[in-house]
Amino acid sequence: MKKMIKIILGLLLTTNLYYCxxxxxxxxxxxxxxxxxxxxxxxxxxxxxxxxxYPDTLLPTTNKYIVSEIKSGSRYIxxxxxxxxxxxxxxxxxxxxxxxxxxxxxxKYSWEEVRTGYKILKRYDLSLEDLKKSNYTIxxx
Numbered sequence: 449m450k451k452m453i454k455i456i457l458g459l460l461l462t463t464n465l466y467y468c469x470x471x472x473x474x475x476x477x478x479x480x481x482x483x484x485x486x487x488x489x490x491x492x493x494x495x496x497x498x499x500x501x502y503p504d505t506l507l508p509t510t511n512k513y514i515v516s517e518i519k520s521g522s523r524y525i526x527x528x529x530x531x532x533x534x535x536x537x538x539x540x541x542x543x544x545x546x547x548x549x550x551x552x553x554x555x556k557y558s559w560e561e562v563r564t565g566y567k568i569l570k571r572y573d574l575s576l577e578d579l580k581k582s583n584y585t586i587x588x589x
Contacts (some may be wrong), residue, residue: 476531479585480524480546487551488569488588489516492526493544494535502543502573507566511559517551532584536576544579546572548588 482488491514495501499508518524528535536542548570553562561567572586 474529476528477584478526478528478532478579480518480526481585481587482518482520482522482524483587484569484589485520487520488518489514489549489551489554490518490524490526491515491547491549493547495539501539502541502545505545505571505573507547507563507568509563511554511562514549514554514559516549516554532576532579542575542577543573546574546586548572 478492480490491499491507493499493501493508499510499513500506515524536544547568549562549567550569553567557565557567570588574586
């Protein structure tokens with residue numbers, strides 16, 4: 449009887465560990481498709497280490513989280529390990545800003561010049577519903 453209990457507990461523990469590990473592997477992507485004739489960069493404004501949050505539309509003080517080269521005709525995948533509904537529940541408004549830059553601008557100017565001159569190509573202000581409707585895909589331009 450004790451042996452049977454140990455086997456059952458072992459199976460339950462192994463099964464739970466397997467599902468916990470699989471849950472941690474889950475990704476929640478947002479796709480950014482670059483249909484421009486040039487490379488672009490992007491910045492997802494999510495707060496915390498990532499910088500400011502909507503309705504503040506200033507660029508962050510550091511370019512640490514800027515993706516600087518998404519080639520023309522390619523797709524960038526922004527993977528989150530957290531479901532987007534949970535991310536949005538922590539934002540002050542139901543809006544996330546995504547900034548698009550010309551790669552040449554990022555190469556030519558210092559980050560401070562890009563930031564203070566607001567040298568962006570486009571800013572998307574997206575609600576969770578906007579993301580869902582677009583199937584978690586942003587197409588530029």
